[in-house]
Amino acid sequence: MLTPDKIKRINELSKKSKTIGLSIEEAKEQTSLRKEYLETFRSSMRDTIEHVKVLDPEGNDVTPDKVKEARTKKFLN
Structure with a gap:
């Protein structure tokens, strides 16, 4: 489950990417958070x-x- 803080961070990075752009580190973080989501x-x-x-x-x-x-299958495992 994704924490509210992570969802908030996803939204922050999305907004920033649309306005001023992301640094390489932020882009990597965004990719990781999106994958987890x-x-x-x-x-x-x-x-x-x-x-x-x-x-x-x-x-x-x-x-x-x-x-x-x-x-x-799920219940047998």
Whole structure:
């Protein structure tokens, strides 16, 4: 999980890059923070999708097999 301080720093660097530009060190920091943000986002999205159960109007489980397999695999590990 990304801390509020890291999110604040991402926003600061983004604003600075659009106005006056970043130093080499700041650009490296921005790349690192963005990478961490994307990893956190993807992990959260993956967890959300794995916990979704799709039902048709008649109440039948129509969750895609790929999601069911991912859920089963995750819980077996």
